[in-house]
Amino acid sequence: MMTENTGSDPVEAVEHLHRAEHDLELALEKGREAAREVGEAEDELKKAIHELAHAKQFPLKVIYNGLKKPFEVRPEETVKQLLNQAIGAFGSIPNPHMLSLYNKDGEELPDGETLKQAGVKPHDELLLRPSAVKGGA
Structure with a gap:
């Protein structure tokens, strides 16, 4: 059975909040990096399709x-x-x-x-x- 801690330590709560904010920032940065990589991959795909459609002269x-x-x-x-x-x-x-x-x-x-x-x-x-x-x- 779980017990609810109603009298939690404010210092612990603030530290937990800081860790959560840090984790969120890391996740957001990874998301931006992934979006950038997806954009680059899409550009490469468009280039390859263009090359196939216009075979090299x-x-x-x-x-x-x-x-x-x-x-x-x-x-x-x-x-x-x-x-x-x-x-x-x-x-x-x-x-x-x-x-x-x-x-x-x-x-x-x-x-x-x-x-x-x-x-x-x-x-x-x-x-x-x-x-x-x-x-x-």
């Missing part, structure tokens, strides 16, 4: 008849998409339907692959020239 150059043109591409774009952009960028080209893109090793890049699958990297220089496959040679 990277620069490369396409060379046709000694002329270089810069392009900004995404790894998930197809070789065919870049090929079409390059043909458009170089203007009037004879037999554009017979052209392909080649890497620095002289290997023809497959139109259906993404730039990533084809091994295209930032700052690569690709060649725009006639394709043996498309030309039937």
Whole structure:
């Protein structure tokens, strides 16, 4: 059975009050710190979502008849998409339907692959020239 202490010591009561105020201040500070960390985590999440939605572009150059043109591409774009952009960028080209893109090793890049699958990297220089496959040679 609990007994109620009606005649408690005022000094003890004041000390208890000070400890409670101190504990409350610590808890409030932890709450502010937690809120700050949640805000930082939310900002990081927004940044990651933005990066996923806007996949990183990277620069490369396409060379046709000694002329270089810069392009900004995404790894998930197809070789065919870049090929079409390059043909458009170089203007009037004879037999554009017979052209392909080649890497620095002289290997023809497959139109259906993404730039990533084809091994295209930032700052690569690709060649725009006639394709043996498309030309039937």
